[in-house]
Every structure is written in C-alpha cells, then in structure tokens.
Amino acid sequence: MDTLIPAILYWLYRLSLRAFPQGFRAEFESEMLEVFDSLLVQHTGEGWRAVLRLGMRELVQLPAALVRTYRRAWRKQRTRSVFIQMMRRSPFHPLPPAPDGRFSWGQTLLETSLLIVFAALLGLTVYGHFAWIPASWRDLGTGVGGVLAGLALPVFLLGLAHRMPRWAYPAAGILIGHSLILAQPMRLLVFWVSTLIAVFFLALMAVYVHLVVQPLPRFLQAVGRSMALDWTRLSFGFYGLLPAIVIRAFDDTTRNDETLYFALALLVMGVGALAYARSRRQPQQLGALVGGVTGVLVLAVLKQLAVQGPWRTTPHRWLVEVSWLSAGWALMVALLLLPMFASLICRAWADSRRAAASG
Amino acid sequence: MTDSHEDVSDLLPLREPTFLILLSLAEGQKHGYAIIKDVAEMSRDRVTLSTGTLYEALARLLDQLLIERVEEPDEMGSHPGRPRKAYRLTLRGQRAVQAEVNRLQNLIAAAQQRLGLERQGSGD
Incomplete structure (x- = not known):
C-alpha cells in the first residue's frame, strides 16, 4: 500500500480535531496527532483493511467524544462562572457575571x-x-x-x-x-x-x-x-x-x-x-x-x-x-x-x- | 494530597472504558498509544478506543484527580530525546480502581450466590 491513503487519513484526522473545543485542543492536540501517527504506522503495516478500520473507528467514536468534551467544557465554564458569582460580596454588583x-x-x-x-x-x-x-x-x-x-x-x-x-x-x-x-x-x-x-x-x-x-x-x-x-x-x-x-x-x-x-x-x-x-x-x-x-x-x-x-x-x-x-x-x-x-x-x-x- | 483522601464512591460505577484505562495505568505510567493497545489487549479487542474517546476520558480523569500527567523521555518513538507526555494513577485513582473492583466482586458474589441458590432450588 502506498503512502497516499495514510497521508489523506492523517490530514482528515488533523482536520477533525478542529471540531474539539479550543481549550481541549490546546492541551491535547499534539499528543493526539502523535498517537494517531503511531497507530497509522502500525495499521499500515497490517494492510489497507486495518487502515480503513482505524479510520472508521475514529469516525464512529468522534461524535460521542465531541458531545462529552463540549459538555464538560460547558460545565467547567459554568462552574467558573458560578464561582465568580459566589466571590462577589455585594448582591448589587454593577456588572453581570461573565462570560x-x-x-x-x-x-x-x-x-x-x-x-x-x-x-x-x-x-x-x-x-x-x-x-x-x-x-x-x-x-x-x-x-x-x-x-x-x-x-x-x-x-x-x-x-x-x-x-x-x-x-x-x-x-x-x-x-x-x-x-x-x-x-x-x-x-x-x-x-x-x-x-x-x-x-x-x-x-x-x-x-x-x-x-x-x-x-x-x-x-x-x-x-x-x-x-x-x-x-x-x-x-x-x-x-x-x-x-x-x-x-x-x-x-x-x-x-x-x-x-x-x-x-x-x-x-x-x-x-x-x-x-x-x-x-x-x-x-x-x-x-x-x-x-x-x-x-x-x-x-x-x-x-x-x-x-x-x-x-x-x-x-x-x-x-x-x-x-x-x-x-x-x-x-x-x-x-x-x-x-x-x-x-x-x-x-x-x-x-x-x-x-x-x-x- | 488532600484530595486523595476524599470519598470516591460518588465516582462509581465507572464506565467500562474508564475502568480499563485506569486498570491499564495501575501497573505503571503509560502514554496514549500504549494505553490504547493495553486496553484492546485486556478486553481481547472488544473495547478499542479511538484517540478522541481516549483523550476525552483522560481529560476527565485529570479533572477528577484520578490520574496525573508526567513527562518521560521518548527514546524509541518518532522524536527521540524529546520528552513525551505519559499518565499515571494518583492515590485517589488507585482508591477508585480498588473501590470499583470491590463493587464488581460484591456484584459477582451476589450473582453467584443467587444462581447457586436457584440451582439448589431447581434441584429440590
């Protein structure tokens, strides 16, 4: 198998990572790319079916992972926001809670x-x-x-x-x-x-x-x-x-x-x-x-x-x-x-x- | 760490992929690729994690203070000499794994007892 399919798959994977929240990407994107690269090398040695299976696995599990990641990011943001609110002593603070x-x-x-x-x-x-x-x-x-x-x-x-x-x-x-x-x-x-x-x-x-x-x-x-x-x-x-x-x-x-x-x-x-x-x-x-x-x-x-x-x-x-x-x-x-x-x-x-x- | 003394019962039951990730880290620190392979091996290829699922779970476990991130030198990988991020269980994580194992053991014991009683009952 030539290197074209793994290269395309790697490019698509890199593109899919953009769907994750920014904070998550900043923390894990390089690691994820490195791990996927290693998986790709391993599966390329096992033939094109294995590469296809790897791609399908990433694709199928992506929506659930996205939903969980966004839900967690939203909860963290909310917790931070509530924390900021609780820190305010006055009930009549001039500014509403950010963000x-x-x-x-x-x-x-x-x-x-x-x-x-x-x-x-x-x-x-x-x-x-x-x-x-x-x-x-x-x-x-x-x-x-x-x-x-x-x-x-x-x-x-x-x-x-x-x-x-x-x-x-x-x-x-x-x-x-x-x-x-x-x-x-x-x-x-x-x-x-x-x-x-x-x-x-x-x-x-x-x-x-x-x-x-x-x-x-x-x-x-x-x-x-x-x-x-x-x-x-x-x-x-x-x-x-x-x-x-x-x-x-x-x-x-x-x-x-x-x-x-x-x-x-x-x-x-x-x-x-x-x-x-x-x-x-x-x-x-x-x-x-x-x-x-x-x-x-x-x-x-x-x-x-x-x-x-x-x-x-x-x-x-x-x-x-x-x-x-x-x-x-x-x-x-x-x-x-x-x-x-x-x-x-x-x-x-x-x-x-x-x-x-x-x- | 004070957090490690907190009660972990609110984290139970653990989802199967989470439990397998923690089990994988129970024998020592590992990086992402090694965790994916180990989880697949432990589950006999029944649970095959995608990188998205793995890192979502790792991010959650980091937030819950069940694991921590460490850097290890990458001698064999694609960037020799460059430190690579690995993960290991915290004390709290070990307590969570142990609590989940106890929970499953109790469950299995209860099931075996009930099935044994049923067999006895049907034999009578």
Whole structure:
C-alpha cells in the first residue's frame, strides 16, 4: 500500500480535531496527532483493511467524544462562572457575571438570536394563514396558550433557581406576552399588576437571602441568589414582551400597507437587544432596552400618522391610538426600570440595616 | 494530597472504558498509544478506543484527580530525546480502581450466590 491513503487519513484526522473545543485542543492536540501517527504506522503495516478500520473507528467514536468534551467544557465554564458569582460580596454588583455577550460577539448573537427567532415565530403564528390546519385544531391554540401561561411562572422560577443564562429571559417574556397580551387581551391589567407584585417580591427575596441567610426554603434561596446577581436580566426578560406589543400595535398590518413600519419596528427591537448584550454597564444596558422600546413605539406613532392621516381629520381615533401607545410605552419603560428601582430601594434598606448594626 | 483522601464512591460505577484505562495505568505510567493497545489487549479487542474517546476520558480523569500527567523521555518513538507526555494513577485513582473492583466482586458474589441458590432450588 502506498503512502497516499495514510497521508489523506492523517490530514482528515488533523482536520477533525478542529471540531474539539479550543481549550481541549490546546492541551491535547499534539499528543493526539502523535498517537494517531503511531497507530497509522502500525495499521499500515497490517494492510489497507486495518487502515480503513482505524479510520472508521475514529469516525464512529468522534461524535460521542465531541458531545462529552463540549459538555464538560460547558460545565467547567459554568462552574467558573458560578464561582465568580459566589466571590462577589455585594448582591448589587454593577456588572453581570461573565462570560456573556459583553466580551464575545458569538455570545451576543446567541443572546439576541433567540429573541429574534421567537419574535419571528410569533409573527408567523399571528399573521400566517394556516388554512390547511383543521378549524377544531386551530381552536386548541387558545387552550394551549392558557396552559402555557399557567406554566410560565413556575418554569421561570425553576430556571432562575438554576441560574438560567441571560438569553433565556426574553423567551419567558415572549411566552407570557403571547399568552396574556395576544391570546387573552382582557387579562392584560391582571398581568401588569401581578408582575409588579412579583418583581417586588423577588427583589425583597434577593436581599433577604443575602442579609438573613435563613429560614427561607432552599429553592427560594436559590431564586433569590440568582435574582441578586444581575437585575438587568429581569429587564431583558420584560423586553421579551415587546414582540407581542409590536404585533398588537401593528395589528392591521395585513390590511394596510404598513409592512415597512412593522419591519422597522422589529429591526429597532433587535438593535436594542444587541446593544443591551454588548453594553458593559448597567445604565447602558437599561438605556439600550428603553431605547429599543421607545424606538418601536415612535415607529408605531409614525405609522398611525401615516395611516390615519392628519389628526384634524380623525382626531378622536388618532388620540385613542396615541394614548394607547403612550400608555403601553410608559408601562413597558416602568417594567424595564422596575428591577433597578427595586434594587435601589433594597440597597437603601440594606445600608440602613448595616448603619443600625454598626451604630 | 488532600484530595486523595476524599470519598470516591460518588465516582462509581465507572464506565467500562474508564475502568480499563485506569486498570491499564495501575501497573505503571503509560502514554496514549500504549494505553490504547493495553486496553484492546485486556478486553481481547472488544473495547478499542479511538484517540478522541481516549483523550476525552483522560481529560476527565485529570479533572477528577484520578490520574496525573508526567513527562518521560521518548527514546524509541518518532522524536527521540524529546520528552513525551505519559499518565499515571494518583492515590485517589488507585482508591477508585480498588473501590470499583470491590463493587464488581460484591456484584459477582451476589450473582453467584443467587444462581447457586436457584440451582439448589431447581434441584429440590
């Protein structure tokens, strides 16, 4: 057997090693190449069947080895991240735990892509014509929406307790937005009120577990500690409500020629999320989210101006629309800022306790 | 090393390739190529490790402090004189292998006892 097949196999093997995580490669790549080279020499002496068997063995076992290696790398990274979090003394540290989108464009795209993909899917389900689906099946959507809304909060709390990554928060917002804003608009007020109560409850719990270690149940302690790590994650979660609000604001897109405004609104929303993921300070992060919401609502007002015509012709309808949009904007901004206000209040409370203790 | 005194029961049961790698290193330090050959020989070619599987396992065992890396001179290999990386069991690794052997022995003893009882039962 000539040296061509082993040479090709060696080249392919070297190429396959690029699939492993960078840290793993840095540590083991040269060794692996050396061992494979030795195996290749041994099997070449045994004939082409043996060489083929060697190649097949590497190929067949590669996916499982890759999965295990990546899983271990991810766990190590997570452990490091949790360790960094535990090292922080203050529950109101100005920076969220690294690694995240602040330092990596890949992570930034991951953090924002889920929001954008979910928003696109939401738009598709609202505007899509699914005539091929039987009517009885389509009615199931309302019931499923109700079930999802009921499950959203427990699942969200479970995710919080396990310190779910930042990009998962808007997905929870989208789910809640779809269930309570689009599917059942009558429950909107209940949603706003319950959200306000829930956020303050979480804020108090976050401070409580840091100042008084007992006697909350361990699950609630985990939720509290997770909440205390980075308040803006909750704001980002509320940002996930925006796609549902955009769809409500542009609910007559299919009847009028407003697709441009709708597309621009989604673009502004995406840019806001991207700016949030890249911002390194909390004020910048909140500014990015508020900017995104404001941009979307400004576009909605512009759309009303374009579609309804000058306000003198239909002042009543124009005022109703703009009032609705302004109220939506104010509530969204309040929701985005709420975690920050809650943290400020809790910080003041903590400071006063410390002062009382030292006095 | 303080880690070697830790309980290793949380690592059990060991997966067969992991157990064979540790067994291979039980008789002394080895480099990757020697481990692959030894594992194949011990298992009568039933377990043939790819380099990816081997080094994934070695990385995990290093993390678990069951093995450690040492450098040995490569006199016979492709780069004579250049130090080559080899692996050997730590004290914790020896404890893990011993614990796994004990576990398997207990399992086999239980199985033999049960089978023996069954044979007796069927003979009655």
